[in-house]
Amino acid sequence: MTDTPGERPFVHFDGVQKSYDGETLVVKNLNLEIGQGEFVTMLGPSGSGKTTCLMMLAGFEAATHGEIYLKGQPVNNVSPHKRNIGMVFQNYALFPHMTVGENLAFPLQVRKMSRSDVKQKVQRALEMVQMGEFGARKPAQLSGGQQQRVALARALVFEPELVLMDEPLGALDKQLREHMQYEIKHLHEQLGVTVVYVTHDQSEALTMSDRVAVFDDGIIQQLAPPSVLYEQPDNAFVAQFIGENNRLTGNVTEIVDGVARVQLENGPIVNALAVNCDGVGQKTQLSIRPERIQINSAGIPNQMEGRVLELIYLGDHIRCRMQVCDHDDFIVKVPNSPEHTMLQVGQTYNVGWQTSDCRALDVI
Amino acid sequence: MTDVTHFRDEKTGLLLASDGTPLKTKLRQSLKTSRRRAFMLVAPLLLFIMASFVIPILGLLWQGVSNATYEDSMPRSAPIMRAWDGSSPPSEEMAAAIVADMIDARKAKTIGKVATRVNREESGTRSLFTKTARRAAKMEAPFVAALEKADKDWANIETWRAIKIAATSLTPAFYAAAVDMKYTADGEFVEQSEERQIYVSLFVKTILVAGGVMLCCLLLGYPVAYLMAHLPAKTSNMLMILVLLPFWTSLLVRTTAWIAMLQAQGVLNDLFVFIGITSDDARFSLIYNMTGTVIAMTHILLPFMILPLYSVMRSIPISHVRAAKSLGATNWTAFWRVYFPATVPGIGAGGLLVFILAIGYYITPALVGGQDGQLISNFIAYHMQRSLNWSLAAALGGILLAIVLFLYWLYDRVVGIDNMKLG
Numbered sequence A: 001m002t003d004t005p006g007e008r009p010f011v012h013f014d015g016v017q018k019s020y021d022g023e024t025l026v027v028k029n030l031n032l033e034i035g036q037g038e039f040v041t042m043l044g045p046s047g048s049g050k051t052t053c054l055m056m057l058a059g060f061e062a063a064t065h066g067e068i069y070l071k072g073q074p075v076n077n078v079s080p081h082k083r084n085i086g087m088v089f090q091n092y093a094l095f096p097h098m099t100v101g102e103n104l105a106f107p108l109q110v111r112k113m114s115r116s117d118v119k120q121k122v123q124r125a126l127e128m129v130q131m132g133e134f135g136a137r138k139p140a141q142l143s144g145g146q147q148q149r150v151a152l153a154r155a156l157v158f159e160p161e162l163v164l165m166d167e168p169l170g171a172l173d174k175q176l177r178e179h180m181q182y183e184i185k186h187l188h189e190q191l192g193v194t195v196v197y198v199t200h201d202q203s204e205a206l207t208m209s210d211r212v213a214v215f216d217d218g219i220i221q222q223l224a225p226p227s228v229l230y231e232q233p234d235n236a237f238v239a240q241f242i243g244e245n246n247r248l249t250g251n252v253t254e255i256v257d258g259v260a261r262v263q264l265e266n267g268p269i270v271n272a273l274a275v276n277c278d279g280v281g282q283k284t285q286l287s288i289r290p291e292r293i294q295i296n297s298a299g300i301p302n303q304m305e306g307r308v309l310e311l312i313y314l315g316d317h318i319r320c321r322m323q324v325c326d327h328d329d330f331i332v333k334v335p336n337s338p339e340h341t342m343l344q345v346g347q348t349y350n351v352g353w354q355t356s357d358c359r360a361l362d363v364i
Numbered sequence B: 001m002t003d004v005t006h007f008r009d010e011k012t013g014l015l016l017a018s019d020g021t022p023l024k025t026k027l028r029q030s031l032k033t034s035r036r037r038a039f040m041l042v043a044p045l046l047l048f049i050m051a052s053f054v055i056p057i058l059g060l061l062w063q064g065v066s067n068a069t070y071e072d073s074m075p076r077s078a079p080i081m082r083a084w085d086g087s088s089p090p091s092e093e094m095a096a097a098i099v100a101d102m103i104d105a106r107k108a109k110t111i112g113k114v115a116t117r118v119n120r121e122e123s124g125t126r127s128l129f130t131k132t133a134r135r136a137a138k139m140e141a142p143f144v145a146a147l148e149k150a151d152k153d154w155a156n157i158e159t160w161r162a163i164k165i166a167a168t169s170l171t172p173a174f175y176a177a178a179v180d181m182k183y184t185a186d187g188e189f190v191e192q193s194e195e196r197q198i199y200v201s202l203f204v205k206t207i208l209v210a211g212g213v214m215l216c217c218l219l220l221g222y223p224v225a226y227l228m229a230h231l232p233a234k235t236s237n238m239l240m241i242l243v244l245l246p247f248w249t250s251l252l253v254r255t256t257a258w259i260a261m262l263q264a265q266g267v268l269n270d271l272f273v274f275i276g277i278t279s280d281d282a283r284f285s286l287i288y289n290m291t292g293t294v295i296a297m298t299h300i301l302l303p304f305m306i307l308p309l310y311s312v313m314r315s316i317p318i319s320h321v322r323a324a325k326s327l328g329a330t331n332w333t334a335f336w337r338v339y340f341p342a343t344v345p346g347i348g349a350g351g352l353l354v355f356i357l358a359i360g361y362y363i364t365p366a367l368v369g370g371q372d373g374q375l376i377s378n379f380i381a382y383h384m385q386r387s388l389n390w391s392l393a394a395a396l397g398g399i400l401l402a403i404v405l406f407l408y409w410l411y412d413r414v415v416g417i418d419n420m421k422l423g
Helices: A050-058 A100-110 A115-128 A144-156 A174-191 A202-208 A226-231 A236-241 B023-065 B069-073 B077-083 B092-107 B111-121 B125-136 B143-150 B157-167 B173-178 B199-230 B233-248 B251-262 B267-275 B290-314 B318-326 B331-359 B363-368 B376-385 B390-414
Strands: A011-018 A027-034 A039-043 A065-070 A085-088 A162-166 A194-199 A211-216 A219-224 A246-256 A259-264 A269-274 A283-288 A302-313 A317-324 A327-335 A348-353 A358-361 B181-183 B189-191
Touching: A011 A050, A027 A050, A027 A219, A039 A050, A039 A202, A050 A085, A050 A162, A050 A194, A050 A211, A085 A144, A085 B318, A100 A115, A100 A144, A115 A144, A144 A162, A144 A174, A174 A194, A174 A202, A194 A202, A202 A226, A211 A226, A211 A236, A219 A226, A219 A236, A236 A283, A236 A358, A246 A269, A246 A327, A259 A283, A269 A283, A269 A302, A302 A327, A317 A348, B023 B173, B023 B390, B069 B092, B069 B111, B069 B157, B077 B092, B077 B157, B092 B111, B092 B125, B092 B143, B111 B125, B111 B157, B125 B143, B125 B157, B173 B181, B173 B390, B199 B233, B199 B290, B199 B331, B199 B376, B199 B390, B233 B290, B251 B267, B251 B290, B251 B363, B290 B331, B290 B363, B318 B331, B331 B390, B363 B376, B376 B390
Parallel strands: A039 A194, A039 A211, A085 A162, A162 A194, A269 A358
Antiparallel strands: A011 A027, A011 A065, A211 A219, A246 A259, A246 A283, A259 A269, A283 A358, A302 A317, A302 A348, A317 A327, B181 B189
16 A cells, blocks of 8 residues: 555545435445555445445446545546546456457557557556457457456556456356455555455455445445454444354443443343443343354353254364354354364353453444 | 266267167157157148248249240140241241131130230230231131231231240240340340330339338437337336337328328428428428338338347446446447447348338338339239239249348348347
């Protein structure tokens, strides 16, 4: 990242709202600053407003209210073709009647570049995505992954400073998708372009992004680097949406130094970090990651009994479904190491966790 | 795992099924039932089409090159006339056969048909034939002199040459006539005299009108199809009904409406006079001429252009144009270089459909075309219904069919038929 936070942001959404029908807001008061060279992912379930935000940035949708700034310049009234933003679409949107080479040459030709420049840049862009041999092919003759690379090369060939990607890996199979994630990440590091990426796939978001904006209901629920997002979710939605999460509900009895004492429903009193709970006497939802739960270990503060309902062998770890505090969907991930307790279905064990691994959040 | 070579015949190397019969035979057997069922499903329609479409058309095409009117009614003279060289003076044998045939044909009441047939080759011979036939019974040898006595036209060799052509059943004469040529008794093709040359220019006119109508349909239909393809489904369905409305209206009602709209004292002309585009005594003639034909045909054929265009445009993802714009293309460039090429299959399908329908269009020109707006199909109808020269009608129809097939072939070569999308 070349810009330090606090300088003029590269992309700036300022109080942006969007409504299609004049009755409901698809995007509610969006404020987002993206630094130059940053890789920011908009993550959220479908209908959360993330794609609409991307389309407003690209210029295909007009903001109903608010202003979008690109390098400090308001762009609401700038037409898409003048914004100089590269874009990769969900279905690649390669022009089927042109060869791969012609597809890549298109943005350069409309910029009136000389023929030799065009040829050189196209070849370089194709080689960048390991598609140097395929210039004469038609898009229909390529596999999904190859089309994806071409779409990527086309969005980069005219050297835009900002590239938008709208679920570009959605149509690929799992293995190829993971492979392409790394390639996109490396291209981003190599070229230093700013990338705004939209996806509903959380592992994709966590793999590639500098920061992830979690969208729900037209609002950014949390904007943070992946590790923070996973380990320190701000609210129950983010905790739920990112990764696996055990939920226990209870009432707050007191809050001391940011630690809440919570009386669990059908369970004991436990300690949790008071992140987003309303105060003493209010309901709260505790969030604990399955891999942070320890079984039969002494000397940890929050302990209770749990009965094993189901064991699933997953190679590197064992997924254990337990009944805890009358919840029968309490998941514990037990690492597959020889010295570890071999659990038995139907047996009762002691489960517990560190106070810092348990977050008291809002109730959904 | 079983060894694969186990399933292979050692001599032929063919793959075998598990019971030892070749796999291909086995496959044929298993497909037999489904093939038979498929055939049974299409059989009724196949029979119907054979009986009502293929056989009549083949029969009509055959009439274009074969006309046995003369041979059927005048069986004695036909082979003798065919054998004549066409230049030496008429022999006594020819004359005797003709007189004998005439007596029989008069009895059978077929002499009129024969006279009409010969008259097509040499005008004026119709009355000559009917007149001579009345006297034939009383004629005596020598027959050449008797014929010449009955009418001096028998002394004219052209009369005999016309009979020779008519006597030949299998003849290119009608196709020659359909392209303004004359097939002579010497087996040569010569151009028709200038005032009788009508068909070639009529074919050219028909092709030009069909092309013009196609172009009008494209220019008017393309924006409508675009609008329909990019509106929300509810609104576009409404527009679709409006597009299809001409299909659901009786042709007679529409024709009356055009007359009310387009005639000299009609709505459109009144409007022009009112706005001041033209003066009251110089109203445009918009109907009963070529203009009327083109306007009415464009109106009728417009849906055939809009529907394929619409279905093709519906299938173009919006992201293609968006991608073009994000890559820096202006609205026009994005349209011309990305959107338009994607609609070419629709243009091809719609254009071909409209052109082929227009080139054979009959009823509209007949109703609103007046004298000047008649197309080739109107003349085919004329020869079928009025002049009863079915062979010429068949020849004209055959040429029209050939033109359509040629254009289809050309389209396949240039655009590619598998590129065509009808919906």
